Amino acid sequence: xxxxxxxxxxxxxxxxxxxxxxxxxxxxxxxxxxxxxxxxxxxxxxxxxxxxxxxxxxxxxxxxxxxxxxxxxxxxxxxxxxxxxxxxxxxxxxxxxxxxxxxxxxxxxxxxxxxxxxxxxxxxxxxxxxxxxxxxxxxxxxxxxxxxxxxxxxxxxxxxxxxxxxxxxxxxxxxxxxxxxxxxxxxxxxxxxxxxxxxxxxxxxxxxxxxxxxxxxxxxxxxxxxxxxxxxxxxxxxxxxxxxxxxxxxxxxxxxxxxxxxxxxxxxxxxxxxxxxxxxxxxxxxxxxxxxxxxxxxxxxxxxxxxxxxxxxxxxxxxxxxxxxxxxxxxxxxxxxxxxxxxxxxxxxxxxxxxxxxxxxxxxxxxxxxxxxxxxxxxxxxxxxxxxxxxxxxxxxxxxxxxxxxxxxxxxxxxxxxxxxxxxxxxxxxxxxxxxxxxxxxxxxxx
Amino acid sequence: xxxxxxxxxxxxxxxxxxxxxxxxxxxxxxxxxxxxxxxxxxxxxxxxxxxxxxxxxxxxxxxxxxxxxxxxxxxxxxxxxxxxxxxxxxxxxxxxxxxxxxxxxxxxxxxxxxxxxxxxxxxxxxxxxxxxxxxxxxxxxxxxxxxxxxxxxxxxxxxxxxxxxxxxxxxxxxxxxxxxxxxxxxxxxxxxxxxxxxxxxxxxxxxxxxxxxxxxxxxxxxxxxxxxxxxxxxxxxxxxxxxxxxxxxxxxxxxxxxxxxxxxxxxxxxxxxxxxxxx
Numbered sequence: 001x002x003x004x005x006x007x008x009x010x011x012x013x014x015x016x017x018x019x020x021x022x023x024x025x026x027x028x029x030x031x032x033x034x035x036x037x038x039x040x041x042x043x044x045x046x047x048x049x050x051x052x053x054x055x056x057x058x059x060x061x062x063x064x065x066x067x068x069x070x071x072x073x074x075x076x077x078x079x080x081x082x083x084x085x086x087x088x089x090x091x092x093x094x095x096x097x098x099x100x101x102x103x104x105x106x107x108x109x110x111x112x113x114x115x116x117x118x119x120x121x122x123x124x125x126x127x128x129x130x131x132x133x134x135x136x137x138x139x140x141x142x143x144x145x146x147x148x149x150x151x152x153x154x155x156x157x158x159x160x161x162x163x164x165x166x167x168x169x170x171x172x173x174x175x176x177x178x179x180x181x182x183x184x185x186x187x188x189x190x191x192x193x194x195x196x197x198x199x200x201x202x203x204x205x206x207x208x209x210x211x212x213x214x215x216x217x218x219x220x221x222x223x224x225x226x227x228x229x230x231x232x233x234x235x236x237x238x239x240x241x242x243x244x245x246x247x248x249x250x251x252x253x254x255x256x257x258x259x260x261x262x263x264x265x266x267x268x269x270x271x272x273x274x275x276x277x278x279x280x281x282x283x284x285x286x287x288x289x290x291x292x293x294x295x296x297x298x299x300x301x302x303x304x305x306x307x308x309x310x311x312x313x314x315x316x317x318x319x320x321x322x323x324x325x326x327x328x329x330x331x332x333x334x335x336x337x338x339x340x341x342x343x344x345x346x347x348x349x350x351x352x353x354x355x356x357x358x359x360x361x362x363x364x365x366x367x368x369x370x371x372x373x374x375x376x377x378x379x380x381x382x383x384x385x386x387x388x389x390x391x392x393x394x395x396x397x398x399x400x401x402x403x404x405x406x407x408x409x410x411x412x413x414x415x416x417x418x419x420x421x422x423x424x425x426x427x428x429x430x431x432x433x434x435x436x437x438x439x440x441x442x443x444x445x446x447x
Numbered sequence: 448x449x450x451x452x453x454x455x456x457x458x459x460x461x462x463x464x465x466x467x468x469x470x471x472x473x474x475x476x477x478x479x480x481x482x483x484x485x486x487x488x489x490x491x492x493x494x495x496x497x498x499x500x501x502x503x504x505x506x507x508x509x510x511x512x513x514x515x516x517x518x519x520x521x522x523x524x525x526x527x528x529x530x531x532x533x534x535x536x537x538x539x540x541x542x543x544x545x546x547x548x549x550x551x552x553x554x555x556x557x558x559x560x561x562x563x564x565x566x567x568x569x570x571x572x573x574x575x576x577x578x579x580x581x582x583x584x585x586x587x588x589x590x591x592x593x594x595x596x597x598x599x600x601x602x603x604x605x606x607x608x609x610x611x612x613x614x615x616x617x618x619x620x621x622x623x624x625x626x627x628x629x630x631x632x633x634x635x636x637x638x639x640x641x642x643x644x645x646x647x648x649x650x651x652x653x654x655x656x657x658x659x660x661x662x663x664x665x666x667x668x669x670x671x672x673x674x675x676x677x678x679x680x681x682x683x684x685x686x687x688x689x690x691x692x693x694x695x696x697x698x699x700x701x702x703x704x705x706x707x708x709x710x711x712x713x714x715x716x717x718x719x720x721x722x723x724x725x726x
Contacts (some may be wrong), residue, residue, distance in 0.1 A: 370612040370614060370657060371612075375477075399663075399700050403662065
């Protein structure tokens, strides 16, 4: 039997798939007409209901990169898509940039961009295995794994085991195919253990401040030690940080050949420089697979990639600065203790240390229903700043701040809270807004 | 002042609060219980030391221990480390107070299941046996009313209703050596079909409530502090009555959580309709 190549990447072949793709766009039109947003997820769900294999069909013929991890997925996905889109020799790029990071969202994005030859997909941690199986990725970026939404997603170690199984099933590189390149954060033992089964890994020392979920060795149950030089190791078995192919040191990416490459971003924060370093290492093999060349027709390099990332100034509103009542308000999103801790680093490193901070927390399904995680966030670091607590769970925040001995006001409604902070800040000053997932979306809608 | 017992000044007293193995049992924010206890004592003038005790060191001497929730593997390691050291058992015999939450509740009992469901030996401070449940994990808001034979506050009053968030797959059965802490009004609790939540015996108390439990239930926090500050000679004498604190934020949080659980469910179709409306 001969298999004829499809006319164009991701083009429907066969009646069932044609019907499924039709279902995606029909539901999307209906959804938009009903005022339910772009309806991408609803369309994707309808398509998958008609043809459960739709994702694989839509991915066929495209170069695919997946980005997963607990924190930084959306920003890293945007950086990677920006790195490859418009490079000489690379066709149109599609990305699920609305944050719909489960299979229905992937189907919707791919079905909506039949001409795209490259897909850069953000993937919810729990669905990585399915995407690895269905979307035959060229590159997989694994950022970090820490506690998040314990009421909904499996605990960290269960996720690690599922990743490990999925990545262990990747084909080894051979004469016919280059094999999938896994770009993994070597500084996170959970990621290192999960990626350890993959046949082809590029290890990046991207840094990981949060170690509270990785003290127990995932390999043997021993204890992992984190010395100051970053070379973590188990004290019982031989599980230790893998040899690095690249490392993010301050604002440079240092490759194992000793060359140093500046990381210059418009986005703030060390964690974004770390994300950019991962992107630089991942984009090179993705560009090679996609036929990308530098301006002189040469092979793609990390410098080519890094030079393209400064054009990203915000990601779906995150890191954006908006004017409000004479003050500049910076919008920040973080979802869990590791994310909030990283944002506290950012507040100290960039911005006005006297700026009032609005904290907004919800506990809806997308956020996780249990607010206990607030007690793992080092709010004590905010002592001395003006703090306004808001969001559905502002009272949980208020009690947490009381025990951190951080003075605070409680204001109902994100806009009212913001305006209160602007008044406290005074003219020409800045205000920081930090919300978790739906709290951030609430504010953006209100603005 | 409405307190029925004489309020005793505890200013200048010393107290050591120990969070047991946050490196193994720190998954669910229960370390906050240690912070709540330490702050509430310090606000009353007590000289408090809050110790975060790592699992690779001998357990320090303390007056009050909190043992939090964690994942299955770390729970087994924590139980064996605690049993080997023997410090916790001895300190309880000497009058120390213990609060176990979720995995911490299970492991201070007689036995609990590991990830594969095999029974593992607990520390044995509470006559409670936990097995793996057959149904789905118990996840959600939990409200429980203290039972008639639950410990009483320093004023001799029953504790107010307990509120928190549960997230566990275990079923805990209380033996004759312990007493249920509360009766479930909403949620699952111990899950053995008897409607109980938590257990207590002497100055050892276990519960499935996260939140953390002491941030949402300050009367329970003050009961534990009252026991710890009563000293070893007053084991049967009940807790010391502490100066009240201005808990308006905790009370507001409690009221909101209890109301959220008590409120009749809004039907799904009504929520969907609300979302469909423009604006």
